[in-house]
Amino acid sequence: MLSKRVVACLDVRDGHLAKSVKFVNTQNIGDPIEKAREYYLDGLDELVFYDITASSDKRNIMLDVVESVASQVFIPLSVGGGIRSVADATDLRLAGAEKINVNSAAVARPDLINECSEALGDQNIVLSMDVRRVEANAQQPSGFEIVINGGRKPTGRDALAWALEGEKRGAGELVVNSIDADGTRDGYDIPLTAMIAEAVRIPVIASGGAGLPEHLHDVLTRGKADAALVASMVHYGDYRVSGLKQYLHDQGLKIRMSW
């Protein structure tokens, strides 16, 4: 039986580790390579790097970060942020990223998912979606809407429909990030995660809102997620990856406990 995964997300800006609260006011909290190595040695199952570098001339810094991390961290490495083409995805793959996350650019041009999945294999393409709650209406019948550009821009797209379309176009996995919950540490959006995880047949990584070990347990059980993404709760030293895994294991979940 597959283990449930604990995934840590590192937001990287100009080569430094940043953490956002509701996607604004990012603060610098250290060296991403050092953190990556620390979590790896502490039993992390997978690492996600999100490049939030604003200026395109600094984008190559990310390739260096990925390359350094890949030579020290021997678990799956997933990278996202600003990927607009198969060429961008290929560069990151060659630098050592296992999985490529597409987000805003895929909303603008959905064929990007098909192109990347054909070029790199569907298991390597992750559709990362930022979602906010809305009043259910004709355009967004699920009551959840896709937003882009770091959560700032509503798109009018229904989140459930987009998840299903992403799967059909060849995404091998979904990251479902609730921007309402992001940075709050009040827990994941369980109804959102469960709704999407039940509708698709590809793995779902729940993101946004983790603050307590119980939140991870909740989203991996009631929320039907395959993996739980954490950020602040480990970045600031409140919890350790190994401690979270021990908790989930003690609660009876199948968790990788030897590393």
Added chain:
Amino acid sequence: MTLILDYDAGNLGSVKRACTEVGLKAEFSADPAAVAQAERIIFPGVGAAGSAMRSLAERGLDVALKRAIANGTPVLGICLGMQVSLEYSEENDTQTLGLIAGRVQRFQLNHPELKIPHMGWNEVRVQQPHPVLAGIEAGDEFYFVHGYYPKPTAPEHVLAVTDYEDDFACALGKDNYVGTQFHPEKSGRVGLRLFENFAKWDGVWQPEGVIHAQ
């Protein structure tokens, strides 16, 4: 020198980085002459069986690889590099190398919550001791990403199994060939241990209770 077979099947850097980490000097090559000379060979792969077999054939690597294996060179196949060691793959309806009797099949799962590909960490249960799998303990997990799985004909070729609805063979061995469905290069410390073991392996192995005629 360890050769990492580079037949255009995807991201091979991670395999090389894992070799470097354990002090195994490895170089990429797609040259059949280099395959013949190699001290040991790692045969990685991601992608599809059909295109992989075409790439191997175009470069004459299928023949070179079979010859090296016949000559006793230790070979480690990973993921697709393991799958093509069987006779046939349902993926793209492909005839494969035929080093090990059996076929590769698509997962057919009954449980609605189980997903394809089988992606993530899962336990590897060793069935027969093998020098390359030395040190794997009960409960050790490795990283998997695959939609097809190997079904070797003879139980003597099954080194380890993993459970995904049913048990499937996740490590195969025959003489100087060993192959894994999981990715040791992405499996943390236990995965690196497998590369260390391979670096020291002389290519000699016999299944338990089976005496090979020389």
